[in-house]
Amino acid sequence: MTVSRVINEHPAVKEATRSRVQHAISELGFRPNRAARALAASADPSVTVLTSNTTLYGRAALLQGIEEAARAVGMTVGIAVIASARPADIQAAIDRTCAPTAGGVIVIAYDLAGVRALRAVPAGIPVAAAVEATNTHDTRRFPTVMFDDRAAAQTATAYLLGLGHRTVHHLAVPSSTSIGARLRGWRAALQAAGAVVPEVVEAGWSAESGSRAARALAEDPQVTAVLCGNDDLALGTLHAMRAAGRSVPEQVSVIGFDDVPQAAYYSPALTTVRLDFVGLGRDCLTLLRHTLDPTTSVTLVAAPPELIVRGSTAAPPSGTPRRRR
Amino acid sequence: MTVSRVINEHPAVKEATRSRVQHAISELGFRPNRAARALAASADPSVTVLTSNTTLYGRAALLQGIEEAARAVGMTVGIAVIASARPADIQAAIDRTCAPTAGGVIVIAYDLAGVRALRAVPAGIPVAAAVEATNTHDTRRFPTVMFDDRAAAQTATAYLLGLGHRTVHHLAVPSSTSIGARLRGWRAALQAAGAVVPEVVEAGWSAESGSRAARALAEDPQVTAVLCGNDDLALGTLHAMRAAGRSVPEQVSVIGFDDVPQAAYYSPALTTVRLDFVGLGRDCLTLLRHTLDPTTSVTLVAAPPELIVRGSTAAPPSGTPRRRR
DNA sequence: CTGAAAGCGCTTACAG
DNA sequence: CTGAAAGCGCTTACAG
Numbered sequence: 001m002t003v004s005r006v007i008n009e010h011p012a013v014k015e016a017t018r019s020r021v022q023h024a025i026s027e028l029g030f031r032p033n034r035a036a037r038a039l040a041a042s043a044d045p046s047v048t049v050l051t052s053n054t055t056l057y058g059r060a061a062l063l064q065g066i067e068e069a070a071r072a073v074g075m076t077v078g079i080a081v082i083a084s085a086r087p088a089d090i091q092a093a094i095d096r097t098c099a100p101t102a103g104g105v106i107v108i109a110y111d112l113a114g115v116r117a118l119r120a121v122p123a124g125i126p127v128a129a130a131v132e133a134t135n136t137h138d139t140r141r142f143p144t145v146m147f148d149d150r151a152a153a154q155t156a157t158a159y160l161l162g163l164g165h166r167t168v169h170h171l172a173v174p175s176s177t178s179i180g181a182r183l184r185g186w187r188a189a190l191q192a193a194g195a196v197v198p199e200v201v202e203a204g205w206s207a208e209s210g211s212r213a214a215r216a217l218a219e220d221p222q223v224t225a226v227l228c229g230n231d232d233l234a235l236g237t238l239h240a241m242r243a244a245g246r247s248v249p250e251q252v253s254v255i256g257f258d259d260v261p262q263a264a265y266y267s268p269a270l271t272t273v274r275l276d277f278v279g280l281g282r283d284c285l286t287l288l289r290h291t292l293d294p295t296t297s298v299t300l301v302a303a304p305p306e307l308i309v310r311g312s313t314a315a316p317p318s319g320t321p322r323r324r325r
Numbered sequence: 326m327t328v329s330r331v332i333n334e335h336p337a338v339k340e341a342t343r344s345r346v347q348h349a350i351s352e353l354g355f356r357p358n359r360a361a362r363a364l365a366a367s368a369d370p371s372v373t374v375l376t377s378n379t380t381l382y383g384r385a386a387l388l389q390g391i392e393e394a395a396r397a398v399g400m401t402v403g404i405a406v407i408a409s410a411r412p413a414d415i416q417a418a419i420d421r422t423c424a425p426t427a428g429g430v431i432v433i434a435y436d437l438a439g440v441r442a443l444r445a446v447p448a449g450i451p452v453a454a455a456v457e458a459t460n461t462h463d464t465r466r467f468p469t470v471m472f473d474d475r476a477a478a479q480t481a482t483a484y485l486l487g488l489g490h491r492t493v494h495h496l497a498v499p500s501s502t503s504i505g506a507r508l509r510g511w512r513a514a515l516q517a518a519g520a521v522v523p524e525v526v527e528a529g530w531s532a533e534s535g536s537r538a539a540r541a542l543a544e545d546p547q548v549t550a551v552l553c554g555n556d557d558l559a560l561g562t563l564h565a566m567r568a569a570g571r572s573v574p575e576q577v578s579v580i581g582f583d584d585v586p587q588a589a590y591y592s593p594a595l596t597t598v599r600l601d602f603v604g605l606g607r608d609c610l611t612l613l614r615h616t617l618d619p620t621t622s623v624t625l626v627a628a629p630p631e632l633i634v635r636g637s638t639a640a641p642p643s644g645t646p647r648r649r650r
Numbered sequence: 651c652t653g654a655a656a657g658c659g660c661t662t663a664c665a666g
Numbered sequence: 667c668t669g670a671a672a673g674c675g676c677t678t679a680c681a682g
Binding site: 029031038039054060067081096122211262266 | 354356357358359360361363364369379380382385386388389392393396401402403404405406408420421422423424425427447531532533536557560561563564567586587589590591592
């Protein structure tokens with residue numbers, strides 16, 4: 001029908017007929033059937049995002065950015081959570097989302113489950129991913145977006161060193177690669193300053209996990225500065241320090257990653273590295289669209305990581321402040 | 326074909342042929358085309374959730390519950406955010422999600438945009454919603470899930486009164502109805518105790534907004550207890566009290582709503598009303614499935630609101646502790 | 651228990 | 667610029 005043409009805004013339609021059709025459409029309350037359209041065109045203007053979690057700040061903000069960008073170009077967004085990193089769950093997630101007519105897929109590959117899912121996406125399915133910068137393997141094979149976490153961690157660590165701390169301890173979130181980007185930047189800054197590189201403390205993603213893992217650090221009088229893998233770990237660290245009677249920032253400095261909306265209201269207000277997840281999500285959709293249709297232009301918008309200095313950092317108790325390098 | 330039967334687990338298939346077909350399927354890497362299936366069956370096993378926000382704790386947890394429950398029964402989940410409460414944005418959201426073949430719709434109607442979207446869902450589309458308990462209008466017309474916020478607020482307020490506070494102030498999140506359920510419970514508890522009912526302080530949803538709105542309360546020596554509409558407002562209140570030099574809980578008690586995962590790590594640890602949003606999300610999907618197919622049973626799982634007493638509440642400075650009623 | 655036929659509501663070339 | 671025809675890959679009765 002001609003109806004199809006006016007709905008799809010085909011140019012070759014006389015203005016008279018177009019408005020006549022538009023009229024009839026609204027008169028009858030006509031709504032096109034998406035399934036039929038997808039079948040006939042053998043493509044659906046949709047993205048589905050595969051992730052192992054939807055509530056952690058980074059993932060949720062990424063999803064927000066993806067949805068905004070998708071909505072702006074008329075794409076529909078689906079979401080499928082990967083139950084675990086076990087092969088059966090990976091396969092189940094793939095089966096649910098990678099049907100032939102399905103549009104594109106975006107996978108949030110910040111953990112093992114995500115990385116495995118990314119690698120299990122069948123050939124022929126358009127895909128883009130948000131990955132850790134250290135995941136060079138997948139970066140070469142798929143369109144990916146990532147932050148320069150290495151540089152960000154290096155900057156944050158150097159900032160602490162510049163304040164006079166002899167060294168900086170690191171409370172790490174789990175990494176999807178053998179060595180996380182943040183960990184790498186932290187280590188590089190320490191080595192560049194000739195500081196000792198303490199053993200990394202491995203933690204999970206939550207404040208609870210951060211508090212538990214930071215207990216040992218709190219009891220060690222040697223630690224005067226802690227770089228945390230995210231703001232939740234930093235909140236947990238603040239809690240552990242308080243419980244151990246060590247004041248922040250007077251005795252111990254703490255830095256987080258993310259800059260969640262609550263960070264400025266913690267006690268003390270958290271110094272942290274701001275990560276523009278919403279922008280990164282938009283970028284990821286842009287990349288996917290470019291894969292779907294190479295004629296679309298790709299201009300990336302995510303802001304680079306930025307250290308936001310607030311109240312949880314200061315010179316060490318008795319340290320001689322060194323000049324910042 | 327018989328293939329269709331084995332995929333859909335039709336009982337009337339001989340075991341021999343079934344396994345032969347299964348074999349061929351995995352051999353060829355066959356994946357059914359969802360669009361074709363939806364077209365032919367004129368129904369898609371999917372839900373799309375309509376919400377004005379995906380990152381606020383309550384919404385995100387609700388989404389998590391919906392996704393879990395949907396995944397368990399093989400339904401796909403889509404998400405569409407409503408840009409604003411303006412008619413054009415409401416309509417756009419509806420148009421994107423309520424296509425004829427579309428499965429069900431779940432709308433998170435905790436704010437004006439959500440309520441309007443709910444009411445704009447075309448007849449014939451199966452729908453369920455998460456609403457405020459005070460929204461009796463929509464509760465009568467659609468299958469809905471809600472918390473007993475009124476009772477929860479009443480309990481929390483009575484707890485504070487029982488600690489000896491002469492009255493309790495209320496910092497409210499925006500309500501989708503003329504008078505929010507939490508506000509109503511708070512007022513009832515005050516009246517039941519013969520306490521004066523202070524003017525409500527209206528705030529938004531964020532810690533920032535809570536901090537700003539709580540500034541006036543912090544400067545008023547009369548206020549010794551504040552019931553906040555959510556944990557972010559409570560965090561902001563903690564911040565404002567600290568800035569004004571009023572210690573919590575010694576001089577002022579603070580209670581939140583939600584029990585976000587971070588609440589126990591705030592300083593002081595936050596006393597709050599735990600709301601089982603994940604369970605509520607599961608329940609909402611259950612209701613939707615029942616609408617889609619009345620033969621499915623509906624057993625609700627969400628836990629009732631529960632007051633979690635931590636460190637942000639205590640007796641007022643010089644008040645005479647009264648017995649808890 | 652298993653196959654042949656029609657049709658779901660669109661889009662895509664192809665004629666006029 | 668606008669129709670008529672075929673077909674996308676399934677499911678749903680209907681026969682065998």
